[in-house]
Amino acid sequence: MKKTRHLQILILIVTVISIQLLTQATDTSYYLTQLTMSAYYSLVIIGLSLVMGYAGQISIGHAGFFAIGGYMSALLTTHNLLPYKDSTFVLILSKAGLLVSRQDLYGTDLLTVHPWVSCILAIVITIVIAYVIGGPVLKLKGHYLAMATLGFGIIIFRIVLGSSIFGEADGLSDVPAFALLPGIEVSGKMPVRVLNYYIAWTMVVTGMVLLSNLVNSRIGRALRSIHGSEDAANAMGVNISKYKLHTFVLSAVFAAVAGVMLTHYNGGIGPSEASVMKSVRYVAIVAIGGMANLWGALIMGVLLNFLSLRGYFGSMDDAIFGGILIIIMLFAPNGLLRLEILGRLKKAKPKTGTEQA
Amino acid sequence: MLKIKNLETSYGKLKVLRRISMHVSPGEIVTIIGANGAGKTTLLNTISGLVPAASGEIQFSKENIFNLSTEKIVFMGCSLVPEGRQVFAAMSVKENLLLGGYVLHKRKQKKILDQEMEKVFELFPILKEREKQFAGTLSGGEQQMLAIGRSLMAKPKMIMMDEPSMGLAPLIVKDIFRVVRGLRDAGNTVLLVEQNAKAALGIADRGYVLETGRIIVQGPSEDLLANKDVQRAYLGREVE
Amino acid sequence: MEFLKVNNLCRSFGGLKAVNDVSFTLKENTIKAIIGPNGAGKTTLFNLISGFTPLNQGEVFFNDNPIHGLQPYQIAANGISRTFQNLKLFPGMTVLENVMIGRHTHSKSEFLSGMLNLPWTWAEEKKIKKDSLEIMDYLGIADHAGTDATSLAYGQQRIVELARAMACEPKLLLLDEPAAGLNMRETADMAKLITRIRDRGITVLLVEHDMSLVMNISDEILVLCYGEKIADDAPLAVQQNDEVIRVYLGEDDA
């Protein structure tokens, strides 16, 4: 078990590097931009896969967490604090070295929060919101849970769309680059394209290591037991509400981190990132990947996002995701990339699949 | 009336019924007894088409009903009083009976429908009293009577009952069993599934003992009542 | 000190009193059976004790600690483990994994240590596996360790559920109809198994229909009827109790 896990991660790393080398060799490095973006979206998806596939809870509001991360970071790093520079609060922040001065596109002086600070704040806020929302929401089941998470997503969407502070329909732009370390900055500028490809994929690899460790641990086993039978898990001493909540918060953090990084990479964020369609898209990809299948979710996440970002689906983008959702749920509710199916094919021994929730 | 040969049913990988063969002749009460989880309910549900069978043969009045839809089987005259009564709780007693007679309604036998309704009220006067009451507000025994009455409304050739005594007070149980016997005396055919083996064998002509999906003993009721294994396992009696 | 003390438990659903003012005690290291006709409230009583159904009224003390009002997982952590009438194994998990869940209350690894795969969790996992295999060996199902639990035969699944409950190292084991759906041989085996479990120092409280099983192994029998206790005595005395004969066993006219 452990060996296959290491091998899988190794294959992922090798693939990431070979793709970069391949694009370099074939002079198609413009693909890297979409691959970087897909990597960040995949972070949301593997997090959601944990919630849906392992803990067995649906969330149709994950774009909300992505947006909270992205918008908070964008807001803090673009909101000019110069007019308040004499207020004690701002002074303290500035003394503490949490603020940076820079100039915007038009050469106006800006005093904003340092990206690292904004990133951490964004994540903290996400954790708080996820706890507050997750507590009551996860007590719900079935349709109620789906509608509640959908409702949460719509509220976030309405707030970013309706508030002038979040730029309404235009969203926030002119988000500065995020220097993780001196010389390593998250930004969409041409010269750092390769670097950013690796930053994004390092995060994905890290995420995959963490999550695949988790699902193979005591906690992962407990989560699967909750999915199997909440009553029995409860009787075995598994604190189901706590585990569901922690899983939900963890996946919210994955989404928020992705939001923060992608916002800095793109230099901005718009309300469409918080839309219901985005949440549905994440759910679709997790379903296609096979619910309780991190690797399936990752592969499908990268593939479909890449195709979508490259514009292969044209104006049919949303329709294609909707169509995929229906077809998968009708004919292969366990996903396309189920290892069991592959194993079954190998054995060439047809069995009837049983329904799983 | 009913003839079953090598019937098998499974839920997923779990085989619930294994090679069941049995028959019911017109005008007799046949009972199936067995422990919880032996497959009794599954057997009745399979016959009435609620649960798909895996293999075997089921014939009802000389016609093949294997894996026919429940609706068709009911129309052919094979009725089931389901386990746990399952009356339409938010509908009145009369509406419940009316829906029970849906078969007759569909055949445009409005007159017979009214006659049957009268017969049911004769059989269970209490239902007439509660005609307009919601079925959900009836007591357990009354609900059981309503469930039986609802099945009778279709004027079935054979009526199957799944644990009609479940959860009822001893006195009511006696009433129910009296009704079942009365049905047979009026010329009906009854297939009765019971956990209350003693009472069931008391009124039945023949019986089958089901254990983990298999029929292990069968025969006339008196034989089964005298059978030591049956006594030990189902009649709660120590045999020296 | 009473091992388990149940005082005046009440629970109604709608207007129906499923459990009405039931009190009883359980001595350590004994087997007690709860019997009664269908719908007598046996399973409800079980669910009240194990925390699955909130009670309307009454108290439950385990080793003098109140456990009423606790969540099922807290009660499990207190040393009470249970099985279910309609098998609730975890589908898609192997027999070993099912039993390993039983070790949950005896291990500590949490989200962070799990994600980081810290070295001490390796040892813990190894220990969980070893302990689980030991219990499976004891119950004779170690051979099936790698099989999908829900694909086993019904009787085997019952034993897996038992193993899972045993893996919690309970002081009190609640068995909800352990012989339901078992044939006579399997039932006899189950009876032996339950006595062996008691001999290991685990107290057993069981709900059962099968009289042969109940009479043979229990030290005491509690009889319920329509939610009320009508007898609580040694098996022989219960068998001769007039009221029990009247409402449950039936007149012996032979």
Added chain:
Amino acid sequence: MNIELFSQYLVAGLTYGIIYSIVAIGFNIIYNTTGIINFAQGEFVMIGGMTAVTLYNFMPMPLAIAAAVIITMIIGALIEIVFIRWLVSPSVLRMIIITIGISIITREIALHVWDEKVRALPYFTGTAVTSISIGGVHISPQVIWVVGICTLVVLVLNFFFSYTLLGKQMRACSSNRNAARLCGISAKNMVTLSFVLSAGIGALAGCIVSPITYVQYDSGTGLAIKGFTVAVLGGLGNSMAAVAAGIILGVLESFSIWIMPTAFKDAISISILLLILFVRPGGIFGNKEALSLKEF
């Protein structure tokens, strides 16, 4: 507080509230017979409205509306037959995802058929500025149409479910599907019928409300959420309570404009939804005991 303004808000709230109730009743009909929450319910409203607007170019309005309702009913039946009918005991999660998928596809098809333009039927009587004064309150005649037709729909539905054999069959199916089958009732046909009915009701709502609210390819989602909120508020499956709940939500929403920017109007009703789900998932009129018997 200005009494006249107050009344105007009240009337506006009432109008929207009644529309929400109609959508909620659509949810309830399908939920009762199948246990499925049809996430594509709002799309029926959109299709109804859009089809009627298109047909109005070729035929008189009553005919256009009737045709639109029938076409939507056929679409409802097709959706059920193609996507739902043949699934054997699907999980709730699977049904949620399938109906979400249907809603997306429907919306995208609508986008390709009708583009992004906002459309509306003309006012049934008078124009946008016509108004009838009742006790000093100016009411658009369309509001009276909405209230009147919706009341009629509720009454007809009530009659249908209480007094016709078909209605009783549907209620039997929702009460206990297997027991209904044991009476010889075809549960599958009842499910199809429930889709047809709720599609028809949704479409009718889309037609009569379009002069006031306009329709667009994506106006279904918003209405669906409101409708669901109302359905939950009234207690899922309880159509009579949905009417009361709808009016409550509509009025609340309408008055929320006083304290909140209009942009947050949706957020208000969704917050109410969340609150209700957290505090009283059985709905304000629902009964707790009944809810505990339902499987969620």
